[in-house]
Amino acid sequence: xxxxxxxxxxxxxxxxxxxxxxxxxxxxxxxxxxxxxxxxxxxxxxxxxxxxxxxxxxxxxxxxxxxxxxxxxxxxxxxxxxxxxxxxxxxxxxxxxxxxxxxxxxxxxxxxxxxxxxxxxxxxxxxxxxxxxxxxxxxxxxxxxxxxxxxxxxxxxxxxxxxxxxxxxxxxxxxxxxxxxxxxxxxxxxxxxxxxxxxxxxxxxxxxxxxxxxxxxxxxxxxxxxxxxxxxxxxxxxxxxxxxxxxxxxxxxxxxxxxxxxxxxxxxxxxxxxxxxxxxxxxxxxxxxxxxxxxxxxxxxxxxxxxxxxxxxxxxxxxxxxxxxxxxxxxxxxxxxxxxxxxxxxxxxxxxxxxxxxxxxxxxxxxxxxxxxxxxxxxxxxxxxxxxxxxxxxxxxxxxxxxxxxxxxxxxxxxxxxxxxxxxxxxxxxxxxxxxxxxxxxxxxxxxxxxxxxxxxxxxxxxxxxxxxxxxxxxxxxxxxxxxxxxxxxxxxxxxxxxxxxxxxxxxxxxxxxxxxxxxxxxxxxxxxxxxxxxxxxxxxxxxxxxx
Amino acid sequence: xxxxxxxxxxxxxxxxxxxxxxxxxxxxxxxxxxxxxxxxxxxxxxxxxxxxxxxxxxxxxxxxxxxxxxxxxxxxxxxxxxxxxxxxxxxxxxxxxxxxxxxxxxxxxxxxxxxxxxxxxxxxxxxxxxxxxxxxxxxxxxxxxxxxxxxxxxxxxxxxxxxxxxxxxxxxxxxxxxxxxxxxxxxxx
Numbered sequence: 001x002x003x004x005x006x007x008x009x010x011x012x013x014x015x016x017x018x019x020x021x022x023x024x025x026x027x028x029x030x031x032x033x034x035x036x037x038x039x040x041x042x043x044x045x046x047x048x049x050x051x052x053x054x055x056x057x058x059x060x061x062x063x064x065x066x067x068x069x070x071x072x073x074x075x076x077x078x079x080x081x082x083x084x085x086x087x088x089x090x091x092x093x094x095x096x097x098x099x100x101x102x103x104x105x106x107x108x109x110x111x112x113x114x115x116x117x118x119x120x121x122x123x124x125x126x127x128x129x130x131x132x133x134x135x136x137x138x139x140x141x142x143x144x145x146x147x148x149x150x151x152x153x154x155x156x157x158x159x160x161x162x163x164x165x166x167x168x169x170x171x172x173x174x175x176x177x178x179x180x181x182x183x184x185x186x187x188x189x190x191x192x193x194x195x196x197x198x199x200x201x202x203x204x205x206x207x208x209x210x211x212x213x214x215x216x217x218x219x220x221x222x223x224x225x226x227x228x229x230x231x232x233x234x235x236x237x238x239x240x241x242x243x244x245x246x247x248x249x250x251x252x253x254x255x256x257x258x259x260x261x262x263x264x265x266x267x268x269x270x271x272x273x274x275x276x277x278x279x280x281x282x283x284x285x286x287x288x289x290x291x292x293x294x295x296x297x298x299x300x301x302x303x304x305x306x307x308x309x310x311x312x313x314x315x316x317x318x319x320x321x322x323x324x325x326x327x328x329x330x331x332x333x334x335x336x337x338x339x340x341x342x343x344x345x346x347x348x349x350x351x352x353x354x355x356x357x358x359x360x361x362x363x364x365x366x367x368x369x370x371x372x373x374x375x376x377x378x379x380x381x382x383x384x385x386x387x388x389x390x391x392x393x394x395x396x397x398x399x400x401x402x403x404x405x406x407x408x409x410x411x412x413x414x415x416x417x418x419x420x421x422x423x424x425x426x427x428x429x430x431x432x433x434x435x436x437x438x439x440x441x442x443x444x445x446x447x448x449x450x451x452x453x454x455x456x457x458x459x460x461x462x463x464x465x466x467x468x469x470x471x472x473x474x475x476x477x478x479x480x481x482x483x484x485x486x487x488x489x490x491x492x493x494x495x496x497x498x499x500x501x502x503x504x505x506x507x508x509x510x511x512x513x514x515x516x517x518x519x520x521x522x523x524x525x526x527x528x529x530x531x532x533x534x535x536x537x538x539x540x541x542x543x544x545x546x547x548x
Numbered sequence: 549x550x551x552x553x554x555x556x557x558x559x560x561x562x563x564x565x566x567x568x569x570x571x572x573x574x575x576x577x578x579x580x581x582x583x584x585x586x587x588x589x590x591x592x593x594x595x596x597x598x599x600x601x602x603x604x605x606x607x608x609x610x611x612x613x614x615x616x617x618x619x620x621x622x623x624x625x626x627x628x629x630x631x632x633x634x635x636x637x638x639x640x641x642x643x644x645x646x647x648x649x650x651x652x653x654x655x656x657x658x659x660x661x662x663x664x665x666x667x668x669x670x671x672x673x674x675x676x677x678x679x680x681x682x683x684x685x686x687x688x689x690x691x692x693x694x695x696x697x698x699x700x701x702x703x704x705x706x707x708x709x710x711x712x713x714x715x716x717x718x719x720x721x722x723x724x725x726x727x728x729x730x731x732x733x734x735x736x737x
Binding site: 037039042336339380381389394 | 606615624627631632669676677679680699700704705707710716717722723725726727728729
């Protein structure tokens with residue numbers, strides 16, 4: 001995600017740029033599987049259960065892991081990590097060129113100063129060194145390039161962008177939006193999801209044709225990924241060198257200059273090592289991997305890892321808490337059904353702790369969700385056999401609407417990743433030990449999700465309302481892990497300054513999720529991309545000034 | 549250059565600007581890697597295959613649309629038993645097939661596969677009722693009952709088959725547009 005953006009910006013600004021990716025290259029015509037019909041899959045979509053249980057026991061817990069997409073997720077046996085026995089953490093990784101941009105959920109929402117100012121307001125963690133005004137032009141730049149479809153709403157705490165036309169709501173979603181509007185006004189707004197999927201042709205990429213499973217690939221390049229958009233843009237400058245199967249073993253630090261001189265790379269296939277030199281290094285390996293690289297770059301002068309005089313590298317791990325919400329059914333519209341597989345749902349922006357304080361928790365959550373009619377999958381266990389049973393399979397079921405929350409997590413130093421003393425991965429590189437658990441604040445947010453989702457459905461006239469009974473999600477399961485090399489105003493308490501630049505080693509920049517000082521509740525990739533573009537422009541200016 | 553090759557070339561070189569005008573089947577030819585069904589050795593012997601094939605057809609019979617036999621559901625079930633289910637699940641399923649024959653011999657003095665269709669339906673319905681009872685009384689996991697496994701794999705194998713998706717469900721080829729409020733039964737394309 002962010003590596004592709006760094007490649008695009010740095011090459012377009014004139015720098016010869018080497019992109020090192022730990023995994024294999026993606027060849028769209030060969031690797032993309034979104035059009036494979038179920039009968040052409042060995043297990044019809046159920047997945048190779050036995051092999052997955054052996055090799056991808058953690059990765060299989062992600063909602064976008066399936067029979068066709070599993071190839072875009074790591075082998076857990078080759079890439080182990082540990083956690084305390086009572087603190088499960090799902091660490092999802094996507095080791096191929098393009099990384100998580102191949103399998104991400106494509107939802108994109110801007111932050112506002114409600115988010116950037118939160119730590120200062122609440123006295124939690126460290127103050128962000130930037131505010132919305134600093135990042136707004138970069139949100140504009142990113143959204144204009146990647147193409148975001150969405151509905152402008154004029155909400156101060158969910159800023160609008162230069163949107164392509166929004167995707168359409170279905171009958172029940174429109175109804176629920178209107179009923180919510182009449183009961184809650186602008187306090188609780190249901191809008192169409194803001195999504196990095198094209199609704200019209202954009203920058204040479206085709207509009208979406210609603211085939212559904214984006215996470216399996218996209219030969220029409222309709223959803224944004226590094227492979228679909230930013231890496232080709234970097235390639236077009238003639239200044240990009242892309243090296244797949246190149247694992248960054250550690251950064252090479254030069255004592256004399258207090259700069260990183262380059263990267264020691266381990267070839268993923270041959271295990272040979274090579275060193276590459278550079279004037280600037282951008283770490284975009286994903287939050288925990290970037291922290292791991294810094295920690296594994298320890299030397300006798302920096303025994304706690306590189307760029308870690310603050311002691312915050314690896315600390316303040318955050319994810320979003322999920323599995324709170326509700327579903328309900330709607331009578332009516334029995335003669336209507338959706339056609340096409342829309343790769344997007346509806347969105348209800350945060351309404352807690354926006355204008356009034358909630359007694360039980362600080363910060364908030366947003367809802368994603370949508371409506372649809374149950375298909376044969378829901379009737380597979382219905383009673384009966386024979387013609388009547390068969391006919392039941394072909395009739396659409398009742399309309400159902402569901403909401404699922406994404407809740408903010410507070411930064412806490414005891415939620416941290418450290419280098420395991422003995423465990424190594426298949427390439428001999430020290431693995432991580434990850435300790436991360438929810439606090440009372442997240443659990444209170446989770447409980448409130450169930451309550452308000454039911455309120456919204458009730459207001460819309462839903463029946464058989466059922467709150468989500470799963471309990472809080474496993475930390476990491478949302479795939480939004482971040483915070484492990486946070487930005488701040490003080491080198492004693494943060495790893496990076498307001499330009500994503502290491503306080504300690506000026507030519508190291510970290511622009512993936514590691515840089516986040518707080519988590520917000522919004523899907524974070526848009527903010528990562530905007531911060532990356534901004535940091536690249538700063539880095540190039542600093543290079544020209546001779547500061548790096 | 550043949551039309552499909554031209555389309556592939558245009559896509560690979562990002563020269564393709566617009567997908568209007570492509571038939572859904574052409575569009576879905578991209579990124580399809582149809583594999584030959586892996587000929588796993590399977591676990592069902594000839595008698596069991598016949599039993600499962602007939603039971604599947606009783607569960608989803610041919611009518612004015614294809615049935616389980618047309619969809620070759622038994623091949624899917626055999627592959628699931630060989631490569632997907634755990635050994636204890638497989639054993640439970642196979643024991644269930646033996647129990648099916650025992651009940652038929654007790655009631656009709658013939659194995660299931662040799663019984664009259666009406667009797668086959670009666671016996672399978674009785675097992676289906678066993679599963680339903682489990683669901684309502686909250687006893688042992690109803691989905692682990694051998695008949696629930698047979699019925700689920702029949703439904704799954706049928707509804708993901710080419711004949712059923714194209715002819716019964718009308719869910720393939722997928723439409724290439726989104727309409728959130730279309731009339732039921734509208735043309736999907």
